[in-house]
Amino acid sequence: MIRSLRWKGAAFTAPFQLGFVFVYLLPIGYAVYQSLFVERRSGLGLGGGSTTEFVGLDNYERGLTDPVFLGAIGRVFLFACVQIPLMLGVALLVALLLDALTSRLTSAFRIGLLVPYMIPGVVATIVWVNVYSPDVGPLTDLGRLFGWSWNFFAPEMVWPSIGNLLTWHGIGYNMLIIYAALQAVPREMFDAARVDGASELRIALSIKVPYVRGALVLTGMLSIIHMLQIFNEPQLFRSVTPQTVDANFTPIMIIFNQAFASGNYNYAAALSVLLALFLGVASFLFYRLTTREAD
Amino acid sequence: MVLTQPDATATRPEPKARPVRRLSRPDRASRTRGAQRFLLLGLVLATTYSVFPVWWLIVAATKDQVGLYQTNGLWFSDFHLWENLEQLFTYNDGIFLRWVANSFLYAGVGSLGGTLVALAAGYGLARFDFPGRKAVFACVVGSFLVPIAMLTLPLYLLFSELGLINTVWAMLIPCFINPFSVYLAKVYTESAIPYELLEAARLDGAGEIRIFFSIVLRMMTTGGATVFLLAFVGTWNAFFFPLTMLRGEEMWTLNLGLYNWSGMRMQSGVDLTSLVITGCLLSILPLAITMIAMRRYWRTGVTLGALK
Numbered sequence: 234m235i236r237s238l239r240w241k242g243a244a245f246t247a248p249f250q251l252g253f254v255f256v257y258l259l260p261i262g263y264a265v266y267q268s269l270f271v272e273r274r275s276g277l278g279l280g281g282g283s284t285t286e287f288v289g290l291d292n293y294e295r296g297l298t299d300p301v302f303l304g305a306i307g308r309v310f311l312f313a314c315v316q317i318p319l320m321l322g323v324a325l326l327v328a329l330l331l332d333a334l335t336s337r338l339t340s341a342f343r344i345g346l347l348v349p350y351m352i353p354g355v356v357a358t359i360v361w362v363n364v365y366s367p368d369v370g371p372l373t374d375l376g377r378l379f380g381w382s383w384n385f386f387a388p389e390m391v392w393p394s395i396g397n398l399l400t401w402h403g404i405g406y407n408m409l410i411i412y413a414a415l416q417a418v419p420r421e422m423f424d425a426a427r428v429d430g431a432s433e434l435r436i437a438l439s440i441k442v443p444y445v446r447g448a449l450v451l452t453g454m455l456s457i458i459h460m461l462q463i464f465n466e467p468q469l470f471r472s473v474t475p476q477t478v479d480a481n482f483t484p485i486m487i488i489f490n491q492a493f494a495s496g497n498y499n500y501a502a503a504l505s506v507l508l509a510l511f512l513g514v515a516s517f518l519f520y521r522l523t524t525r526e527a528d
Numbered sequence: 529m530v531l532t533q534p535d536a537t538a539t540r541p542e543p544k545a546r547p548v549r550r551l552s553r554p555d556r557a558s559r560t561r562g563a564q565r566f567l568l569l570g571l572v573l574a575t576t577y578s579v580f581p582v583w584w585l586i587v588a589a590t591k592d593q594v595g596l597y598q599t600n601g602l603w604f605s606d607f608h609l610w611e612n613l614e615q616l617f618t619y620n621d622g623i624f625l626r627w628v629a630n631s632f633l634y635a636g637v638g639s640l641g642g643t644l645v646a647l648a649a650g651y652g653l654a655r656f657d658f659p660g661r662k663a664v665f666a667c668v669v670g671s672f673l674v675p676i677a678m679l680t681l682p683l684y685l686l687f688s689e690l691g692l693i694n695t696v697w698a699m700l701i702p703c704f705i706n707p708f709s710v711y712l713a714k715v716y717t718e719s720a721i722p723y724e725l726l727e728a729a730r731l732d733g734a735g736e737i738r739i740f741f742s743i744v745l746r747m748m749t750t751g752g753a754t755v756f757l758l759a760f761v762g763t764w765n766a767f768f769f770p771l772t773m774l775r776g777e778e779m780w781t782l783n784l785g786l787y788n789w790s791g792m793r794m795q796s797g798v799d800l801t802s803l804v805i806t807g808c809l810l811s812i813l814p815l816a817i818t819m820i821a822m823r824r825y826w827r828t829g830v831t832l833g834a835l836k
Contacts, residue, residue: 241736242656246664249649252705257671260682267682323574330570338568345575348582351816353765355783356808357581359790363588364581364601369801371584371601405578433563462675465767472791485677485768492681493772501681509678516673 261509268292268503292503302504305484306461306511313460316396321453323400324407325445329437331408332415343412350405358469361398366473386474395466410452414445451523458515461508464489484508582812589809593802612806619803626778627785631764632814633696634781638703639759645704646759647752650713651744655721665714671707676768684772698773703763709755716751717744754825757818764815782811 271288296302331342349357364370365385376383385394418441426436464485471478471486480494481487488508492501584601591599592608599605616624652658653665683702684693692698721744729739745752770781777785786807789800 239658243658245652246649256705263682327574334567342571488677505678513673
């Protein structure tokens with residue numbers, strides 16, 4: 234390619250590159266820099282000045298041994314390991330049902346199932362918080378009808394409540410992806426199987442599921458890793474029931490809290506670097522593992 | 529079901545068994561009808577689960593505070609939707625409408641700018657070979673792994689130094705730089721813009737800038753619309769980022785405003801539940817309408833996003 238043309242090509246990416254430095258690289262660098270210092274307040278904090286002191290990796294050491302931070306990571310990871318396979322399982326089931334249905338109703342069902350996906354996550358959470366609410370929600374009355382009394386805001390119910398809401402929100406989107414993959418399976422394979430006397434259930438289990446299994450495992454694992462960043466839903470639950478969801482419920486809530494409630498930017502920066510490293514390494518290892526398997 | 533175990537018959541040595549099973553066609557048809565009924569039942573259950581909270585929301589938005597607390601949530605009582613809307617639009621000097629306008633401003637302008645930047649970058653990455661191209665692309669893909677907290681916190685400090693906190697720019701500048709949009713734009717360029725076309729345009733003497741604006745952008749309307757739509761939805765739904773960047777309520781987005789109203793009851797005892805519910809219903813509309821009107825675009829975007 235002609236030399237001048239190369240540089241013109243590079244020029245097209247220049248606005249992005251410039252912005253990327255400003256919005257991504259600079260902040261990341263700044264976070265790493267900040268994480269190496271600690272701010273010490275002289276006096277009792279009132280009126281007294283503060284000094285910034287270089288402490289090396291002390292903040293990281295503190296983060297790696299902080300039971301609150303590690304506890305939050307463990308809590309969210311455990312939750313993700315339950316909720317995400319469950320959600321993907323339901324989405325797969327619904328996609329299989331939809332794929333096997335030979336009816337004009339298919340598109341009506343598809344639109345109905347996609348309704349939750351069209352609702353912003355924060356609004357979905359507010360809606361569910363109200364649906365759960367013992368005062369205005371319909372579920373309490375419904376439960377009473379069957380003789381159950383449930384309290385969705387009880388401490389032991391917080392994760393199931395959030396899990397149900399996330400599952401509700403995610404089924405449609407995941408169903409759509411799985412359904413699209415199922416549509417790509419050559420239909421002749423089903424006909425051949427039918428001629429051989431296979432039942433629809435058998436076709437679903439032996440042809441359709443193996444066809445989408447790889448994609449499911451990949452998205453499932455990546456979703457579990459991404460779940461460590463959960464913030465919106467617990468934060469919203471906290472605004473309604475502060476007694477059940479504490480301020481340090483998830484890793485990002487801790488970081489947010491350290492930075493904006495305690496004004497401890499240095500420690501918050503170290504925790505966010507730790508979280509980023511953790512996510513990056515986990516995703517990379519997983520990606521390596523699955524691509525090697527595919528070869 | 530037991531009768532149709534295919535393995536059981538396939539391993540049987542005598543082929544006689546097969547015609548017998550083929551003859552039982554009517555039986556098979558009725559079984560299929562039964563299976564279809566089972567499918568329908570499953571789908572009706574799943575759809576009910578998906579739709580009922582939205583149904584509840586619609587019903588609840590038509591009730592006044594008393595009806596909300598005292599009548600069955602899943603069916604209508606007295607119709608108060610218009611009063612609720614009026615209350616919503618006038619409460620606190622119409623701050624709700626301000627939030628709607630802000631959300632449209634941040635999501636609309638931010639995504640438009642971001643889409644232009646992304647289309648240019650995607651085109652540059654897909655159709656030119658320049659030094660550092662691989663590094664730029666590696667940055668794009670690598671940034672998918674960076675957690676938002678990692679960026680938001682230092683960006684907050686950076687923007688405070690520059691005096692950008694609580695301004696429009698704090699929301700817009702990060703929207704202009706969207707690596708996922710660049711990734712999508714690159715993929716779309718690769719499939720939509722042939723090299724030969726660019727060569728022909730160059731031979732005809734068109735400049736690179738003219739080629740980009742009058743040929744490439746025009747051929748990329750579908751891809752561009754998808755990129756715009758996904759970015760718009762992303763910004764509209766954002767919560768953590770605006771929560772950190774926007775301090776004053778006149779700058780808030782719809783999400784922040786509704787979040788704040790929901791928490792009011794706990795913080796100050798003011799019960800705005802009825803306003804929150806009507807506000808939630810209204811805030812769903814723009815997104816739902818955009819997504820339904822542009823469903824052709826987001827479907828391709830969603831499938832591409834899944835491949836990422």
